[in-house]
Amino acid sequence: VQLQASGGGLVQAGGSLRLSCAASGRTFSNYIVGWFRQPPGEEREFVAAITPTGRTPFYADSLKGRFTISKDNAKSTADLQMNSLEPEDTAVYYCATGGRVGVTSYRLPTRYDYWGQGTLVTVSS
Numbered sequence: 377v378q379l380q381a382s383g384g385g386l387v388q389a390g391g392s393l394r395l396s397c398a399a400s401g402r403t404f405s406n407y408i409v410g411w412f413r414q415p416p417g418e419e420r421e422f423v424a425a426i427t428p429t430g431r432t433p434f435y436a437d438s439l440k441g442r443f444t445i446s447k448d449n450a451k452s453t454a455d456l457q458m459n460s461l462e463p464e465d466t467a468v469y470y471c472a473t474g475g476r477v478g479v480t481s482y483r484l485p486t487r488y489d490y491w492g493q494g495t496l497v498t499v500s501s
Contacts, residue, residue, distance in 0.1 A: 377400065377401035377407070377473060377490045378399065378490070379397055379398070379471050379472070379473065379490055380397070380398045380492055381469065381470060381471045381492035381493060382398070383396050383495060384469060384495030384496045384497045387498070387500070388499070388500050389461060389462055389499055389500065389501050390461065392458060393458050393461065393497060395411070395455065395456040395458065395471075395497075396454075396456075397409065397453060397454045397455070397492055399452040399453070399454070400452070401452075404452045404473065405428060405449035406428050407473040407475060407477070408477045408478065408482055409445075409472070409473045410422065410424070410425040410473070410485075411424045411425070411445060411471055412470045412471075412472060412485055413465075413468065413469045413497075414470070414494075415464075415467040416466070416467070418467075420485050421436070422436050422482075422484075422485070423436055423439060424436065424439065424445040425445065425483075426445045426454065427479070428447075429449075430447030430448065430449065432479075433445045434482055443457065444456070444459075445457075454471060456471075463499045463500065465497060466497060466499050469494065469497055470491055470495075471492045472492070474487065476488075476489060
């Protein structure tokens with residue numbers, strides 16, 4: 377599976393961005409997809425994940441209500457809608473997937489085998 381993340385950019389605080397993760401490979405529909413981010417100088421952290429069917433999302437507690445993850449298996453995409461952005465959301469955002477991640481391990485980046493290249497989101501104050 378190959379992943380391509382896009383949609384990052386510069387936005388003012390309070391604004392919105394929609395990130396997209398495009399996948400190649402027929403197994404995409406069988407896998408959980410996760411979004412992670414890595415702020416400057418910090419470790420990679422979990423943002424959101426969604427089940428293979430796209431029916432059940434999971435979020436980092438601090439981001440609930442502002443971010444929405446979705447998955448379209450027909451298009452082999454998984455999007456992250458980000459609203460009410462704050463300067464603290466500035467980071468490189470990565471999408472990831474793989475067969476070793478499940479509903480009890482989706483927060484762990486080490487469980488994901490395939491990663492996109494990352495897209496930079498910068499939120500100005």
